[in-house]
Amino acid sequence: MSCGEKLAEELRRKGFRVTPQRGVILETIAHMGDHLSVQEVYSEARERLPGLNIATIYRTLESLHRAGMVDLFYPGSGPTRFTLRDPSAAHGHLVCTECEHVVDIDTDLIGRLVEEVAAETSFFIDPHHLTLLGICDACFQAGRGKRKIS
Amino acid sequence: MSCGEKLAEELRRKGFRVTPQRGVILETIAHMGDHLSVQEVYSEARERLPGLNIATIYRTLESLHRAGMVDLFYPGSGPTRFTLRDPSAAHGHLVCTECEHVVDIDTDLIGRLVEEVAAETSFFIDPHHLTLLGICDACFQAGRGKRKIS
């Protein structure tokens, strides 16, 4: 069973319908890596299924998001991006506002952050949703972070 | 000196120009409270300065952001929102993806999160940029969070 078919099955299991459009979109994002924009998926998927409408991409991504299968995140600038969720490991993103570099945060650290916030605020952070903006080490060393840290 | 004038001075001090448009925008957001959308500021500010263009609002907000005077954040849905930064107290936002309620995170907790992430990843989170999505206590109690926490 291909990666796309596995995703299709998971989507169906969560109560969503699997249409040809969604099949193509799933197959596409399963092979395109992380941090995709809607436009990127659109131009790729439309080659496999001409006539595919971009509104369908947006709506499918929202469904996948509601199904807990992809996470959206907002880099400091530019369009929204998203990634396939790895169910075995929650992960978040650290986005450097200087160089736009994206680093993943691992499960353990996320778990600790979630606990810490929950203990103090009774608020349960969604561990798959975490996007933190800041300055990466390289930019900080280069002094490019000073202005922002202030 | 009015709130708006203080902000204008701060902006000038950071190397940005203070135009009549910016004066009006600053005076406006100084009196409109937190979590504003661009459209909200636009309709308010345009009453004080007819002819003001919405692109100017976007660009001014970006400048204020670069100057470290406002923070942008993305609630789960709907347009981007922003708040005047309180220089004395870094604060972040917890946005409930069920009821859209926004809770502020206080300085101390933020400080600890920043340290924790920095220790492990050499990445310095901007403490003024923190927006975390999740489930608030009320929605969690009501069982509305189950689907998302999965």
Add this chain to the structure above:
DNA sequence: ATATTAAATGCAAATCTTTGCAACTAAGAA
């Protein structure tokens, strides 16, 4: 005061994202 210039504005066009609605169809029931 006047001149200088980099930054900011307004406008229009481009791009990105969301939404209403009629037509279509996947998935389950009969």
Add this chain to the structure above:
DNA sequence: TTCTTAGTTGCAAAGATTTGCATTTAATAT
């Protein structure tokens, strides 16, 4: 298989955001 229906699609329009460019102007120097 056929029926049923709620979920999904395409399309077009609306809404949100960004960008290029000619013009204007705030801040600084003269």
